[in-house]
Structure formats: structure tokens, C-alpha cells
Amino acid sequence: MGEHERPVVAYLGPEASYTHQAALSTFPNKETTTLSPRTTIADVFSAVQNRSAHRGVVPFENSSNGSVVFTLDLIANLHGMHPDVLVCGEAYVAVKHCLLGHAAGIPSTQKEGEVRIDPQFTNPLAIPKSDLSRVKKLYSHPQAWGQCKAFLATYLKGVPRHDVDSTSRAAEIVAADKTGESAALSSLAAADVFGLDVLAESINDRKGNTTRFLVIRHASSPPLPSPSLSLPTPNPPTPWKSLITFTLNHTAPGSLAQCLSAFSSHGLSLTSINTRPSGVENWHYVFFVECGGRKEDGEGEGDVNRALGELGGVARTWRWLGSWESRL
Template structure:
């Protein structure tokens, strides 16, 4: 298939980012045009406008929690993305490395302070004064940074691969990036330390988004190993996830409890709850609820549909943000 006839998949770039890895995991490169974007909002805009068939965005890290930039875009306080729905997910093991220009090929001396985490520098990093990375990475590498680079200035950039790109331009050796080992190869950087994240099992979950009027998710998005399960006796498909946002009248005692009871009434397992400022007034919030289950088509019955009907009667307003197959094998 020629490039001009292939659907476009937008992702948080540049190439070499963890989002790029998630995109290649979810989409066959030969069937799609993989298009890097500068920001997460650029991905939302490309999908909302129809310029991209799908988008891939970071959503949550196992050790550092939700990506608030993504939550705020889903909250959509200004109504810019009314047609965005989640239709898939991808998990990528995150193994941050410290990348830069090593002063020599010699390995690090043994005079470093005792490390709290297993990671130790493998090159001299005493000259590093500036660090670059995506904001989410700082909280994932606290022990290493506090042990070896507490003095270094931290600079937020749009992605870990962008950080590597910037450091590659500084030949002085005073800059370093928290990025992937793939980025080291892409930008010809030295690996100054490997696997510096606090938790070895550190994993980031990425979501695949689409417009609500686009076709169903492509077959190239692999399903979970459990996805072959048959539908439940109540007609709902097992091993699916659903994301919902809602707001409540916070002046009404018990308002949130009433909303959550709608899910309990239908036996739905809530797997996460997040909040972000509503933009309506100070200390008023949008609630994000992720649950196990699938919203059925209009006119069809199901637990999620029933819970949404109940929720609509007790909340100020809600929005269904999509249902998709679970790809987490342990869940």
C-alpha cells in the first residue's frame, strides 16, 4: 500500500520516544503512516480534526501515576475535543538511561556515594550541570538523581527523545538526558548510566484514541491474551475497560457517594479514580473513573449502560470516553 493511501497514526514524538515504541507495538508500520507530534495536545488535535486516523498518548505510569497533561485534555474544559474516544491501549516497560557525552571511555570511579537504588554511573558524570527529560521521568528516577545529580538543573521537555536530541547538540558534556537506550543510538550519545528508574518493573500505559465517527479499531491492534474469552452471561464482553468522566454538585453532601453507588449497584469493579480541576470554580473537580466492563451499542442492555443511566440521574454531568479490550495480562 502506498504511503498516501495508508491511514495516519499520530503519536507523541519524536521518534525513539517511549510513545513511539508503544505505537509500533500497537500498529503495523507497513500498514500505517506513523506521524510524530510535538505535544500530547497535538495528537488530540490531529485525531479530532480527522488528520489522523488514530492517536497514541501516554496515560499512566506504574510508579509515578497518571499523566496530568493527558487527563486535562480528556477533561476538555473548553470543548475542543468533543469526539475523542479511547479504543485501545499498549504497555511499554520503561528503562530510563542517563545519556550524554562521556569525557572519556573510562568507566566510572568507585568514589561515588553509596547508591540507594542498584543503578550506578558507568562513566564520569561530575561535569553534568543540566538535565533534560519529560516531567514524568523525574519522579520515576528520584533515588538515582538524589544520589548522583542532586545539584543538576532540571529542564522539562516534551518527550524523553526530545531530551536526547537537545543533549546531542551540547558537546560540552555539561548536559544529560533521561531517555531510552534506543535514543542513545538514534542521537549518537553515550550511555552514562543504565536502568536508573527506582523500580525495575516500571511500566507506562499508553492509550489509543480515535474520533467517535471513525471506523472500529483496526485489527492490527493486538488484543490481550485473555481477549478470546466469551461474552458474559449478562451479554457484556469480559476483559474490557471503560473510561468515564463526571462532575457533581459538591455543595450536596454525599454527591460523590451517590455517583459511585451507581457502579456498585451494577456490580462494576472500579480500577482507578482520578481528579482534575473542573475550571468552573476553585476546589471543584472533574472525576475520572476507569472500570472493568464495556458500554454496549445504543439500545442494547448491559451493566455499563445501566450504570451510566443511573449516574446520569445523580451527577451534574458525565461523559463516556470509550471502551476497549484490556491488554494487561495480569488483570
């Protein structure tokens, strides 16, 4: 990177995606950072791995629909493509899904009293602002379908769904279809960017729907040159988190319990556990553990370091994937 070049932050695009909003909240200074949209989550990882981007921002988990498996698999480096990528931060973005498209020009015949309210959801179903009978195709990121089940089952049941790389890409596709037969699950920001009508607003099942994003870096990447590129550190300091993966010998009784006890024996609270197929053999898994605390530079220093030392004695393989300050 040249002396006067601004650090590049890659994110899952296009513009107006929820990941773009996370990137803007984390790196708000346009004078010192260049935000660069990428087509897929894998593209963001590749940009950080080959150092064409100084940082990357990727979706990690949603409060109502769980983990983003694409990101988990890439973090685990199952295919050996991103061995030097580490997590160095996080961001939270409130998700308010909308149904976007080209309005048919016909007001909705649905009356408020006719809207079915499913009591299991904390967010009542939104009332369509225009007739949805023309909608024949739906586009969105796979994660969004599970966050809008009630609305889709009520108003768009049976309409074919097409997975795309991001909710903003879905809006971009729908913007090009002037027939009004396509609609996207996306954001209000995307409606403005791509010139779409809001056919229904706030259609996610639950209020408070939030997605957590991870900030990733190359293992050899130096600190950002300006404090304005990172979130301020509150006083007193916020807690730290660490992410670790490990595999174990599934034939050894109690092997998982032994691995997890490496954290509890050093007073580390586990905040999440995920698994993904390892790709090594059938029914063999990679475990993802997020715990409190940070890995220190010195060998054997700190609770996380000591836990990793103990983990190394009982796990088949393990890898530290980064430590960062909590933004929850």
C-alpha cells in the first residue's frame, strides 16, 4: 500500500447491504478508508488473505436465525484457502427486512382486520402496501427467508424463492425487472439506492432482529494507521472475546467434555458453540468455541493462553482465530 493510499475495507456488497451498514458503522471516516464491495463472502476472505484489503467485514450470525454457515466454513479454512485470516472486531446491525419491488399501482385490498396475527411471533405481520398477486419470484440472501417466515407464509406462500449473495444484490436484480413480477427481501436503504417501492415494511418475524458481523484481518496486518478507523474504546475497557476451533477423536469417550473443560478450568465463560462438518471424513466435525478473554502475545500468559495449552493436550487439532473487544 502506497504512502498516500487509503486502507481498503472489503465487505459483502453491493452498496446498501446490511454488511455495508456494518462496515460504515465500524469505519465511518471516508477520508481515511475506502470501502470496497465484494460479490460473495468468500471474495471478502480472499481479499484479506491476498492483502488487497486491509480489513474485511462479513456476516456471522443473526439473533433469530442463527449462524451464517458460509462464514463459519471460511473461518475454519476447511479448504486451505485462507490460512492467515483472523478475527479482530465485531459490529451489530438491527435488521429490518422490507419487501421491495415495483408497485403494481393497485392499492391492497387487504384490510387491517383481516390480517392473521400469529401469536408465536413478537412482531405482528406487516400489511402489504400494494397488491402482491403479481409477484411470481422472490430474491434474497438465504439467511433472510428464515427471518420472515410468518409474512411469507401468509402473503407469498408457494412463490418460488431464489437465493442470491446478499439482500442488496436481490434488490439490484428486482430493480432490473420492470414487470413487477419480482420482489426482494431487503432493506429500506436498498429501496433508496435501487429506486424500488416498499411493498411491505418491517416483515421480519421478531422485533429486535439483529445481525452480528465480524471484522477480519490478515495475521501479518499492522494496526490501522488512524484511530478513526476503529471503534473507540470505552472507559472502563470492554470485555474481550476469543474464537477457537478444534477437532477431536470421536471414538474416545469424553473427548468433547475434556476439550470444553480446558476453558472452564481456567475460568473462561463460553458464549457460543457451533459445529460444521470438517470435510476430513463423514460425521467428523469442527467445533467453534467463542469465549471471554483474549490471547496474550507471551507464551503461557493469560487465561486464554493457558486454556489453549491445555486444549492442545486433548484435542485432535485446534486453532486460535482471533481476539477482539466485545461490542455487544
